[in-house]
Amino acid sequence: MLSLETRIGALALKNPIMPASGTFSEDLADVLDLGALGAHVTKTVTSETRNGNPTPRVCEVRGAMLNSIGIPSKGVAHFLDHVVPFYSQFDVPLIVSISAGTADEFARTCAALDVPGVAGIEVNISCPNLEEDGKAFAMRPSTTEAVMQKVRGATALPLWAKLSPNTGETTEVAQAAEAAGADALVVCNTLLAMAIDVETRRPTLGNLMGGLSGPSLKPIALRMSYQCANAVDIPIIGCGGISTVEDVVEFLIAGATAVQVGTATFIEAGIMERLIADLRAWMQAHGVSSVADLVGSVRDQEAGDGMLLAEGVS
Amino acid sequence: MLSLETRIGALALKNPIMPASGTFSEDLADVLDLGALGAHVTKTVTSETRNGNPTPRVCEVRGAMLNSIGIPSKGVAHFLDHVVPFYSQFDVPLIVSISAGTADEFARTCAALDVPGVAGIEVNISCPNLEEDGKAFAMRPSTTEAVMQKVRGATALPLWAKLSPNTGETTEVAQAAEAAGADALVVCNTLLAMAIDVETRRPTLGNLMGGLSGPSLKPIALRMSYQCANAVDIPIIGCGGISTVEDVVEFLIAGATAVQVGTATFIEAGIMERLIADLRAWMQAHGVSSVADLVGSVRDQEAGDGMLLAEGVS
Amino acid sequence: MTVLDAAVKADESVGRFTAFTRDTIVKSNEAVNGDYRLLVVSAPEEILNCTPGQFFHLLCPSEGADHPYLRRPMSIYGYDRARGELQFLYKVTGAGTRGLATLTPGAQLNVFGPLGRGYSIAPDHSRIMLVARGVGLATLAPLAQQARDQDCELVAVCSARSPDMLLSVDLFRDMGAKVITLTDAEGTSGTQNLQHVIEAEVEGQGVDAFYTCGSNRILRLLQTLSRRFDIPGQIALEQQMACGLGMCQCCVRSFDRGGRFVQERVCREGPVFDLQEALSC
Amino acid sequence: MTVLDAAVKADESVGRFTAFTRDTIVKSNEAVNGDYRLLVVSAPEEILNCTPGQFFHLLCPSEGADHPYLRRPMSIYGYDRARGELQFLYKVTGAGTRGLATLTPGAQLNVFGPLGRGYSIAPDHSRIMLVARGVGLATLAPLAQQARDQDCELVAVCSARSPDMLLSVDLFRDMGAKVITLTDAEGTSGTQNLQHVIEAEVEGQGVDAFYTCGSNRILRLLQTLSRRFDIPGQIALEQQMACGLGMCQCCVRSFDRGGRFVQERVCREGPVFDLQEALSC
Numbered sequence A, B: 001m002l003s004l005e006t007r008i009g010a011l012a013l014k015n016p017i018m019p020a021s022g023t024f025s026e027d028l029a030d031v032l033d034l035g036a037l038g039a040h041v042t043k044t045v046t047s048e049t050r051n052g053n054p055t056p057r058v059c060e061v062r063g064a065m066l067n068s069i070g071i072p073s074k075g076v077a078h079f080l081d082h083v084v085p086f087y088s089q090f091d092v093p094l095i096v097s098i099s100a101g102t103a104d105e106f107a108r109t110c111a112a113l114d115v116p117g118v119a120g121i122e123v124n125i126s127c128p129n130l131e132e133d134g135k136a137f138a139m140r141p142s143t144t145e146a147v148m149q150k151v152r153g154a155t156a157l158p159l160w161a162k163l164s165p166n167t168g169e170t171t172e173v174a175q176a177a178e179a180a181g182a183d184a185l186v187v188c189n190t191l192l193a194m195a196i197d198v199e200t201r202r203p204t205l206g207n208l209m210g211g212l213s214g215p216s217l218k219p220i221a222l223r224m225s226y227q228c229a230n231a232v233d234i235p236i237i238g239c240g241g242i243s244t245v246e247d248v249v250e251f252l253i254a255g256a257t258a259v260q261v262g263t264a265t266f267i268e269a270g271i272m273e274r275l276i277a278d279l280r281a282w283m284q285a286h287g288v289s290s291v292a293d294l295v296g297s298v299r300d301q302e303a304g305d306g307m308l309l310a311e312g313v314s
Numbered sequence C, D: 001m002t003v004l005d006a007a008v009k010a011d012e013s014v015g016r017f018t019a020f021t022r023d024t025i026v027k028s029n030e031a032v033n034g035d036y037r038l039l040v041v042s043a044p045e046e047i048l049n050c051t052p053g054q055f056f057h058l059l060c061p062s063e064g065a066d067h068p069y070l071r072r073p074m075s076i077y078g079y080d081r082a083r084g085e086l087q088f089l090y091k092v093t094g095a096g097t098r099g100l101a102t103l104t105p106g107a108q109l110n111v112f113g114p115l116g117r118g119y120s121i122a123p124d125h126s127r128i129m130l131v132a133r134g135v136g137l138a139t140l141a142p143l144a145q146q147a148r149d150q151d152c153e154l155v156a157v158c159s160a161r162s163p164d165m166l167l168s169v170d171l172f173r174d175m176g177a178k179v180i181t182l183t184d185a186e187g188t189s190g191t192q193n194l195q196h197v198i199e200a201e202v203e204g205q206g207v208d209a210f211y212t213c214g215s216n217r218i219l220r221l222l223q224t225l226s227r228r229f230d231i232p233g234q235i236a237l238e239q240q241m242a243c244g245l246g247m248c249q250c251c252v253r254s255f256d257r258g259g260r261f262v263q264e265r266v267c268r269e270g271p272v273f274d275l276q277e278a279l280s281c
């Protein structure tokens, strides 16, 4: 009786595979059955309309990509009128990613989206804090806590805090989000990076710098997922570079309860559907009957191979 | 009159290519002419002998590697007796990388290495601060400044501070190092990461987590090099994932005055010699006669392609 | 990256889905003149439900030091359902197209599509004109067949360095189009002369719509003539792409919608846009 | 990764340098029995200055989803300066060796070496014994030739599942060694019997030194016998490697040097170590 079900707090997902914000939209219905996914996670939306960053907005680097899309947004009103109704046709939890420049605006945006059809809010705190030095909220525990407290006060919906790899305080930020009432953590967003065209000497992104995503990010996101799973008691949703079923399983073993797939969808549009099938096959082949049997099953006490008994160095 | 010469403060290097600490030793003389390199940078040494981390100490991930070697060290005394004399046969500046658990021990180690034959000290502040919460000195401006001030007081030799990518405060750390008297910044060390063998469910490194190096690190190290070059007035030495002459040129354009080559040497032992030749050829082909003409020549004011004139979103 | 050939699911998915990831087999891949190569692949039926102006997103093979990671967008140069064939005409410019150029007959090429919104010929139009230069011909070529299928006369104004356009010229003639060639070599491809040629057609037998792609110079000229003669038009644009499907918003360009700038996704709202709304750059 | 074939510099570098990065050409690469494959490459002279027990660090090709990034260490199974030939005997276990297995005659294989410290036969030794099991034979094989070159008698005790060892047995016989085969199939490969066999040789014609590699069981037995009979020995060990040259310190293992544990680099101080100092694990 193999089951792919998993739970993120109050939310039951039919399987642990969902899209990452900004790499998914209604348009994917042209390619696969959106009803098959564990959850739907929409592109980050802001309360007002926004333009996003100058083009070029993406470039590729060795085995990965950079993006500086920014958060072009048609605003919450448009989102409520056009996007939420679209997803209501599916029996899949709809998670809406939001962003804002201040904690209060986060709360207002969150409240406006607390409507039937929205199953949860993903709080994208990787955006600049406009009231302080412009550093992303997710870079510090204090600013993370400030935002999460405000949004917690604004809704009873499940709240997922999306962490950033651009910090030296991963576990502190995770704990701050938990303390402020987050129901789960999404680990993680893109990592700030850059590339320059050596022929033109121009940065390859219009915005100079952008976020690294894809396979190169995986070992970093996996480390952060493991650290967070050990630092908090709320579920972790792994995200970063996932493109094979082994990647999915690796995140689950590290402590994630579900995963998000981003950039891989750009390379193979139907990949999420395939990963669901592959995960079932992997579990069958390995005699694992439930996702919960994988989650956090890392044998971290048995890491060393015991070959070093050194008291001195030759 | 093409010249590969470059200057790092008081030090004149015959070319901008040097090894990264921990990926180089006397043993490379079996393979190439060590006299051809721009500088020699030794594996981090501590004052006392140390064992390093349990094995397995390395593993590979997609297009990159993780290591948790740690700092096995035979101590400063052994270093002075055996290593410094070896390098004195070459007309190449010898840069000694040091580490310690406290700022005072950093200073003592530095003072002990201020001997003829040593041309500069690379201060590897990516090691845990034993007096505070165990976080690496390089993760915060305050701890960076504390160490750099002490070592500055201990020697008149050129001091290079080696920054870590595991921080959300890259420019603040860079400025702290400069303020405390660093003569140059090496940007950067490895990025904390992890991998798990899904069959055994064991972490693939004996030490659970380790540092990511190789091509995947490049866009991150390049971003940091660019940020630092804009934040401080001392030279930047780029490091991270460099394996082609285009990589070298990209770092120079971003603002680095020289580069360090690490992991690439494991794949192609003679790569540094080749990069020196390739750089000469590249400069020739591009009509560039001196390294200084490349350094910091990024056209960051011309990044966008001007295709977005949006006032609204459709 | 191993990509599942989902052909097994083809039956149930056709109709419901519009874009497909499929492994195709290279039939030929030859240089057709100085800069361009013609790639012909055999493709399953479900991906051949194409409209001229649409594109495929190609997973280009790695070769040597080149490791193209993202897919590369490529206009449909030709599609033939009966023969199960798909064609691309491309110019080798970087890692991805260098990879394409290494494909030999029998090799696999993974394609994703058809994608985007193509050209349309209004049912009441009986004489249309396409104006193309260089690799733009690749995008406009299938319009000739469409015009013939709709019993619409076509005037193809082809501008190029002398020998480059020959392939498409033959193709256009085969489709019964009136072909006017303007070449740098003969000094006939300048804007002035191009304008005269177009005006002569408009004022002579008449033109119901303009079709073009790419070149800024041609865009500006056609916009002027289109306004002056009140002739509608369509243009196919290019922009860097990641997803190709409308999800990532990387491929936006600005358009002038009645004096207001709006952003649209080239992969989704385009690549074919209204001639007047397009902005040259 | 394109690796420079630095053959042009070969002349000036030989003598001065001891390890070289070179592209070799595959002559053959065939399964020799159930688990093992024999890879023969033609190699330039400067890299054939080998000692038995040394290894090369191989840049294994990518194949499908496998992208081996680091090099893979592989013992020298055979080297022949006159024929310009280098041989490896390997077992397919993961991404790197799967890649090796795809190599066909004519393909290039980039190798780095020879590396490490090999076995040595003391000038005053006249009868030595090697004890090997499984793929360990790959490492010990070239010792037979060395023994013959030094006019030293060799007893080769080869333990294996029945058919696996045949290749090396023939090789040892060709080199004039006395070969004793012990197999699981015949029930002769147990520790007890192995001990009897070795004791018989030691107490019979005598043995001046033991040589082995790999297996913990054999290591422990040989350490006991070596102490009891005061016979020196050498063992080749394995450990994961990155640089292969001594720079990265990832390949360390612990050794017992007179009751004190010390760490040594398998790639540099080894892979061949003193039998008594090695620790089984």
Ligand SMILES: Cc1cc2nc3c(=O)[nH]c(=O)nc-3n(C[C@H](O)[C@H](O)[C@H](O)COP(=O)(O)OP(=O)(O)OC[C@H]3O[C@@H](n4cnc5c(N)ncnc54)[C@H](O)[C@@H]3O)c2cc1C
Residues within 6 Å of the ligand: A059, A060, C055, C068, C070, C071, C072, C073, C074, C075, C076, C088, C089, C090, C091, C092, C093, C094, C095, C096, C097, C098, C135, C138, C139, C237, C238, C239, C240, C241, C266, C271
């Ligand atoms: C809808 C559409 C249809 C196209 N049709 C054709 C065609 O039929 N024939 C043809 O030769 N070319 C066509 N192009 C351009 C083609 O996509 C690029 O030449 C190709 O992507 C270059 O890839 P590369 O790796 O060889 O070059 P590189 O310069 O190395 O590419 C680097 C990156 O920039 C992107 N890029 C570079 N040039 C363009 C471009 N002009 N448009 C969009 N992205 C670009 C690449 O996709 C890649 O992500 C089309 C582009 C679009 C958007």
Ligand SMILES: Cc1cc2nc3c(=O)[nH]c(=O)nc-3n(C[C@H](O)[C@H](O)[C@H](O)COP(=O)(O)OP(=O)(O)OC[C@H]3O[C@@H](n4cnc5c(N)ncnc54)[C@H](O)[C@@H]3O)c2cc1C
Residues within 6 Å of the ligand: B060, D055, D068, D070, D071, D072, D073, D074, D075, D076, D088, D089, D090, D091, D092, D093, D094, D095, D096, D097, D098, D135, D138, D139, D237, D238, D239, D240, D241, D271
């Ligand atoms: C000095 C030396 C000589 C060797 N000689 C031979 C030989 O002649 N024939 C042979 O079949 N094998 C030999 N091995 C083992 C061989 O190196 C490994 O089987 C091979 O590296 C496995 O790589 P893989 O990618 O196929 O397997 P994977 O398991 O996918 O390898 C993953 C990583 O672990 C490392 N690794 C795995 N197994 C070993 C091992 N036993 N020793 C060291 N690193 C390992 C790999 O190098 C790689 O970095 C030798 C090892 C050493 C250290």
Ligand SMILES: Cc1cc2nc3c(=O)[nH]c(=O)nc-3n(C[C@H](O)[C@H](O)[C@H](O)COP(=O)(O)O)c2cc1C
Residues within 6 Å of the ligand: A020, A021, A022, A023, A043, A044, A067, A069, A070, A071, A097, A124, A162, A188, A189, A190, A212, A213, A214, A215, A217, A239, A240, A241, A242, A260, A261, A262, A263, A264, C242, C248
């Ligand atoms: C083009 C693009 C746009 C993205 N937009 C958003 C966004 O709007 N909000 C957000 O929280 N994350 C965004 N992300 C980050 C992804 O959700 C994800 O965290 C990241 O890409 C790492 O996962 P991956 O390696 O699987 O892509 C975006 C990523 C990409 C590549």
Ligand SMILES: Cc1cc2nc3c(=O)[nH]c(=O)nc-3n(C[C@H](O)[C@H](O)[C@H](O)COP(=O)(O)O)c2cc1C
Residues within 6 Å of the ligand: B020, B021, B022, B023, B043, B044, B067, B069, B070, B071, B097, B124, B162, B188, B189, B190, B212, B213, B214, B215, B217, B239, B240, B241, B242, B260, B261, B262, B263, B264, D242, D248
């Ligand atoms: C095996 C290994 C050991 C290292 N040891 C050290 C060290 O002792 N001190 C240090 O400052 N950096 C050390 N580093 C980091 C490198 O110097 C370099 O900063 C990093 O690897 C990024 O460069 P690369 O991608 O070119 O390897 C080590 C890296 C590796 C791979």
Ligand code: FES
Residues within 6 Å of the ligand: C240, C241, C242, C243, C244, C245, C246, C247, C248, C249, C250, C251, C252, C265, C266, C267, C268
């Ligand atoms: S390429 Fe992703 S939206 Fe157009």
Ligand code: FES
Residues within 6 Å of the ligand: D240, D241, D242, D243, D244, D245, D246, D247, D248, D249, D250, D251, D252, D265, D266, D267, D268
């Ligand atoms: S493999 Fe690098 S020191 Fe041995």
